[in-house]
Each structure stands twice: as C-alpha cells, then as structure tokens.
Amino acid sequence: MKTSHFNFDLPEELLAEHPSEHRDEAKLMVLNRATQTIEHKLFKDVVDYFDEHDLFIFNNTKVFPARLYGNKEKTGAKIEVFLLRELDKETRVWDVLVDPARKIRIGNKLFFTEDEGLVAEVIDNTTSRGRTLRFLYDGSYEEFRAKLKELGETPLPKYFKREVEPEDAERYQTIYAKHEGAVAAPTAGLHFSKHLMKRLEIKGIDFAEITLHVGLGTFNPIEVEDLSKHKMESEEAIITQENADIINKAVAEGRRVCAVGTTTMRTIETSVSSNKKIGPYHGWTNKFIFPPHDFGVANCMITNFHTPKSTLMMMVAAFAGKDFLMHAYEEAIKHKYKFYSYGDAMLII
Structure with a gap:
C-alpha cells in the first residue's frame, strides 16, 4: 500500500476553523460496511444506531495549554x-x-x-x-x-489561520477529559455533549475509557511512499484492568463495540492479544495501522474527516475499506462536510 493511494483534492474552505454551534449538532455521515450505503445525519442521531449494553470506548486524555x-x-x-x-x-x-x-x-x-x-x-x-x-x-x-x-495557550493545530479565541479552551477539549497529558485533542470525542451522554446512558449503553496522550506526531506528514517504512512517534497509552474487563465482556457477549476516535482504536489495538482479549496496559505505542489490518476488538468506530495522505485517514481506510472510504470522502466534499479537528464526524458500522 502506497501513500499516494490516499491522496484526494480537499477544498481549503472545508477545513473547519470553528466548531459547530452545539457539539452534538455537527454533521454525521453513517457508513454501513455490510450494505456499502451512506446516510446523512446529525451527530446527536448516533444514539439511534446502538442498543442496550452496546459499548462506547472513549479516550479520556486532557489537553493542556501547551x-x-x-x-x-x-x-x-x-x-x-x-x-x-x-x-x-x-x-x-x-x-x-x-x-x-x-x-x-x-x-x-x-x-x-x-x-x-x-x-x-x-x-x-x-x-x-x-x-x-x-x-x-x-x-x-x-x-x-x-x-x-x-x-499557556490552547494548542490549536497550525492549519488554523485565526488567533486562539476564549471558547477554544472549552471546545478543544472533550467533556469527559480527565488525565492531563495531550497536546492535541482526540477530536472524534469533541462531538459528545452532556445531553447526548445522558441520552446514551438512559438507553442503557455502556461506557469504557482508555487514555492515550495525543502528541504532535498525529499531524506529522508521511514522507515515504512505502507505508511499511513509515515510523509513528510514540505516545503514552493506559488501559486499566477495570476498563479491560468492561471491553472484554462486551466483546464476549457479541455487543456493538464502538471505538471513539483513531486514538482509542490505536490504544486497544496495541493491547489486544491474539485471542481478541484486552489486557491492562501502561506504556508507549507507535502502532501504525493501515490497510490491510485485522481489527481485534471494535466492530464500529466514530472518527472525523481527515486530511489527504494522513496516518489517521489510513487507519480509517483499514477499518472501513479503502474504496468505500474514498467514495465517502467524495460524498463528504460534495455535501460540504467539514474536515479535521473542528470538523464533522463519521460513524462506521
């Protein structure tokens, strides 16, 4: 698989410089891998795709003003x-x-x-x-x-052409952030509001948490054509025994297990064993996921729309299927979805 396989033309005006007015009212594109179909929703509609005891796994890292x-x-x-x-x-x-x-x-x-x-x-x-x-x-x-x-100042990515604004301190942070250590937000989680979390809870959906302290390596360009030769920067990752048990129970019961964001997916894929079980983990991961990849735990994921030839896009392509993802990105551009950190979201089921 080559870097150039993940190139596409992204209009500059689709790079989101501000978040949606309300966290859970960003656009949501739903990709169904089984039927190869696409739906256009709002993020708050995500609750409709999950049932009691399905599981969301969140990255609870907290961004500091770096x-x-x-x-x-x-x-x-x-x-x-x-x-x-x-x-x-x-x-x-x-x-x-x-x-x-x-x-x-x-x-x-x-x-x-x-x-x-x-x-x-x-x-x-x-x-x-x-x-x-x-x-x-x-x-x-x-x-x-x-x-x-x-x-310190909120560490917005360099592509932002504007100055940091007061609202960024709150909006460039998930509402469930706990453990300080990230210099970039796990952006898929930015769409969850307190109201949406309560709706998920009322429906009986379960939650688990991991920690991956996102580093600037998440923005590093790939400078080689052969993906097998790209080296990711290491980031600190933590999974407690309690959360490993919650995840393993959901997998064993055949529940829908949703990784919220590429950072969450990378963490659980770092820890998963050959028998598809998660163990407790505290260490560093430089795992680079690109097609083809056999995912061991999550059977759905939430992610933002990523920039061309990025490691984040490649991981999502490995999960969704490269051709299906490229088609989805064409649809996203046609429908004016916003990309990157403050952009819209995608649910892949």
Whole structure:
C-alpha cells in the first residue's frame, strides 16, 4: 500500500476553523460496511444506531495549554515554545519544540514573564526544532504547573489561520477529559455533549475509557511512499484492568463495540492479544495501522474527516475499506462536510 493511494483534492474552505454551534449538532455521515450505503445525519442521531449494553470506548486524555511565548535573553526575540512532554518532574525538564529554532542554542535562556519569575534554560538539542528545557521557577511544583497553565495557550493545530479565541479552551477539549497529558485533542470525542451522554446512558449503553496522550506526531506528514517504512512517534497509552474487563465482556457477549476516535482504536489495538482479549496496559505505542489490518476488538468506530495522505485517514481506510472510504470522502466534499479537528464526524458500522 502506497501513500499516494490516499491522496484526494480537499477544498481549503472545508477545513473547519470553528466548531459547530452545539457539539452534538455537527454533521454525521453513517457508513454501513455490510450494505456499502451512506446516510446523512446529525451527530446527536448516533444514539439511534446502538442498543442496550452496546459499548462506547472513549479516550479520556486532557489537553493542556501547551503553546507558550517567551523572549530570548539579551535580544528579546519572541520565541514560541510548544511543550511536548515532561521528562523530569523534580528538575522541571521538558521536551519542547521552538520556533524559530535557528535562534535557540544550548545555554540560551528564555523569559516568559516580565518579572523573570518563569525562566527556561536550553540544555539540549533533540531535533531540528526540538530542544530540552529546564524551567527555573521559585515555587512549588503545583505552583509551577499553575503558572504554565496561566501563560499557556490552547494548542490549536497550525492549519488554523485565526488567533486562539476564549471558547477554544472549552471546545478543544472533550467533556469527559480527565488525565492531563495531550497536546492535541482526540477530536472524534469533541462531538459528545452532556445531553447526548445522558441520552446514551438512559438507553442503557455502556461506557469504557482508555487514555492515550495525543502528541504532535498525529499531524506529522508521511514522507515515504512505502507505508511499511513509515515510523509513528510514540505516545503514552493506559488501559486499566477495570476498563479491560468492561471491553472484554462486551466483546464476549457479541455487543456493538464502538471505538471513539483513531486514538482509542490505536490504544486497544496495541493491547489486544491474539485471542481478541484486552489486557491492562501502561506504556508507549507507535502502532501504525493501515490497510490491510485485522481489527481485534471494535466492530464500529466514530472518527472525523481527515486530511489527504494522513496516518489517521489510513487507519480509517483499514477499518472501513479503502474504496468505500474514498467514495465517502467524495460524498463528504460534495455535501460540504467539514474536515479535521473542528470538523464533522463519521460513524462506521
């Protein structure tokens, strides 16, 4: 399978820069793999496709305000610092990306507040844009993290042509987010409202949760034509025994098991054994799913519409069938569905 097999023309105006007015009123395209048919609905209609004791699996990661702006010592040049992951809690060492990177060398200091209350020192180079920073802050760890949140900005993807707006702090976060660690939202989950969750609950539908802390690798382009040679960036994933038991019970009973989002699907596919059982898991996954792939747990999934030649689109193609998905994307463009992070959704059954 080649990268070019997943190319298509996506009109720029279909890249959503704002979410729908109400979470559960985004458009929903329903793909039925058995009949190879497509329906056009609203997201709140998703409840109609599930019965009592069917299961939704959600990614409960929480996005933190990862984008900071500081000034380089002496020159005062403005530098964007994108927090990727905390390496050491005690010494406050982080992996970050910096922009512009050519100005930032080992030993440089960055100042994030006028009173020099929060300063970072560059202690290593990791990639062309990557740096390791040690934050210097005169306060407790809790106060330090609070300061990062105060100064940080919601990490909207770079394709957004607008400034971050106040509503983004709430809308670029699922309503069930619990465990902080993601620098990008698990976007399929953004469509679930409190009202929709209550409707699902009343219908008797069961819920399970996993955690996958989404990294910036989710946006990385594939730079090889042979998909077998592409390497995904690792992301931290967690499945508790309690949630593994809930998932295994639903599978054993032949229920509809719905993975909400590609991050959820990647996590359960990382943990599933050859006998189709989920085990508890806490580690890192760089699993890259593309056609053909034998999925072990979920028999339906919810996902957004993804950009051409993206790893996310390839996973969905593996689940839906490449030709069926390409046809669905043609329909989506014709019907003006919105794509990407704040875009519309797809239910594949």
